[in-house]
Amino acid sequence: MTLPRIHILALGGTIATAPDASGAMQMGLGADDLVAAVPLLARLADIRAETVSRVGSHSLSFDQIHALAQKIMSLDVDGVVVTQGTDTLEETSFLLDLLVERDIPVIVTAAMRNPALTSPDGPGNLLAAVRVACDGWVKVHAKALGVVVVMLDEIYAASDVLKIHPTRLNAFASPQTGPLAVLVEERVVPLSLPVRAPVEAARKRLGGAPEGREQPVALLWLGLDEPGYILEAMVDHRDQLGYRGVVVGAMGGGHVPERVASLVGQLAEIIPTVVSPRAGGGPLLRQTYGGPSSEIALRKAGLIWGGRLNPLKARVLLQTCLRAGLDRSAIAEVFDVFG
Numbered sequence: 001m002t003l004p005r006i007h008i009l010a011l012g013g014t015i016a017t018a019p020d021a022s023g024a025m026q027m028g029l030g031a032d033d034l035v036a037a038v039p040l041l042a043r044l045a046d047i048r049a050e051t052v053s054r055v056g057s058h059s060l061s062f063d064q065i066h067a068l069a070q071k072i073m074s075l076d077v078d079g080v081v082v083t084q085g086t087d088t089l090e091e092t093s094f095l096l097d098l099l100v101e102r103d104i105p106v107i108v109t110a111a112m113r114n115p116a117l118t119s120p121d122g123p124g125n126l127l128a129a130v131r132v133a134c135d136g137w138v139k140v141h142a143k144a145l146g147v148v149v150v151m152l153d154e155i156y157a158a159s160d161v162l163k164i165h166p167t168r169l170n171a172f173a174s175p176q177t178g179p180l181a182v183l184v185e186e187r188v189v190p191l192s193l194p195v196r197a198p199v200e201a202a203r204k205r206l207g208g209a210p211e212g213r214e215q216p217v218a219l220l221w222l223g224l225d226e227p228g229y230i231l232e233a234m235v236d237h238r239d240q241l242g243y244r245g246v247v248v249g250a251m252g253g254g255h256v257p258e259r260v261a262s263l264v265g266q267l268a269e270i271i272p273t274v275v276s277p278r279a280g281g282g283p284l285l286r287q288t289y290g291g292p293s294s295e296i297a298l299r300k301a302g303l304i305w306g307g308r309l310n311p312l313k314a315r316v317l318l319q320t321c322l323r324a325g326l327d328r329s330a331i332a333e334v335f336d337v338f339g
C-alpha cells in the first residue's frame, strides 16, 4: 500500500526549541528532529521534512508567510503540515487560508509545552496533524475546510481559531463556532464544515497570492476613556508614521469613546480604517444605536465595518487587501461579507 506523501514545513517556535547551557530554551530543532521524535509517523505517511526557518512565531513576518504560501502552492504532495510557534498561529493560519488554494489538507500545528518539560505536547500535536492530513473525510473536504489548525486533538478553522491563553495546554479555541472535528483514538470525528463564503469572496478579490510590498497596518485597541493621542498623531503625521491602514479594536457592537469619535472619522477619511470588535469577534451592529460615537455615525463617517473577524484577523485581512492593491471601497466590500 502506498502511503500518502505528507510534507512537513518547520518554521520554529516552542515545538522546535532545545535547552542551551543555562537551561534557557532556544530555537534549535529542525523538521528532521521533529519527525525523529515521533517514530509512529513513518507508519502513517511517506514523510518529507523541510526546515524553513528557526524563529519564534512572534518574529515571523508577512513576507515569510507569503513565501511559505508560494511554497505550499508548488509542492507535489498529498498533504502539508506546517509547524510553528503558537504566539501568532491565529494570524499566520488565517493568512495562509487567504493565500493558499489547494485541494489537499493544509494543517498548522504547534506546541505549548517545550520539549524539555515533562509531557511536551509537540510530538502528540505533530502526530495528530499528520493523522488529520491522512484522514479520508479531511481529504474529501480539503477545499471546504480550507487551512485548519490542529491543537490538542481538536481541528479548527483558520478564520475562527484564537489563542485564548498564554501558557496553558488548552490554549486554542474557536469561541464563535467550536472545533470542526475532534480526534478520538485514531479517528477523526467530524462535527461541522466552516462557512467559507466570506473567505472565498475575499480570495476572489485578492486574486491569488498578492505580490505587493509590505503594507503596515496599525492596531489601535480602544479602552475606557481613551484620550486619542495616538489617533491624533496618525491624523497629523500619517506619512511620517508609514502606516497604510488601521484596525480599531472598538467597544461592544462597534462603538468608540465619544471624545475620540471625530478623530476616528478623520482617520477614516485619509486611510482605510476598519472597526473590529475588541470583544474578540462576533458580528458588529449596523443600525441600532444613535449618537456621534455609535455604529450608525461611524459607518456614515466612512469607517470600514469589520464584521465578525476579531481585530488580529481583521488586521491580517486589511494588510492582505492593501498588498493586493485594493482601494477603500473594494476593501469595504471584502469585509462586508464577514457579517
Ligand code: ASP
Pocket (backbone or CB within 6 Å): 012, 013, 014, 015, 055, 056, 057, 058, 084, 085, 086, 087, 088, 110, 111, 112
Ligand atoms: N514564543 C513562542 C512562539 O510563538 C511560543 C510558542 O511557540 O508557543 O514561537
